[in-house]
Amino acid sequence: MRILVACVVLICLFSCEKNYYPKPKGYNRxxxxxxxxTSLPDSFPYLFEYAKSSEIHADKSWISERYWIDLHYPQFDADVQITYKNIDPTGSNLKDLLRDSYKLASEHGVKAYSIDESVVKLENGMMATLMELSGEVPSQFQFHVTDSTDNFLRGALYFKTATANDSLRPVIDHIKLDMLHMLNTLEWNN
Incomplete structure (x- = not known):
């Protein structure tokens, strides 16, 4: 028995000389x-350029309207939901459309650390309101743009994944640039 204990002790002392350290945190590449x-087909009351890596799908929401579309990014399982409304001749529904846009963004306030809103002048001369939401929210970037007389367009980015937004940050930033390009090339087609 003493020989067995001595052998085990000697094996333990001389067999492992490496130091082991925990692996650092890693992120998906x-x-x-x-x-x-590429350009959107001219069958819509608005025109813009969208990323070729996305696909145009008809909106599948329960309120589906004729000119509502989803720009689907199959590689990332993400959608940019585009909604369009005509402003009535008196302009009375513009206030409602703006209120709905802010309301939809603020509904994420429960999980958002912050909602940064900015009004920017686009390359095409239009003004757009951009909203960036931080935290574990389902929609990280939203916008609306209007000519105040005839057209109102709203967009929101959504991912169909439970992956944490900090891991998705490179993809969010990439699609955000696509959305900004879309806004900068926007034209009303009416």
């Missing part, structure tokens, strides 16, 4: 190619 763009 996401390779993002620069976006290429």
């Amino acid at each position: 996401i390779d993002l190619a620069p976006s290429e763009y």
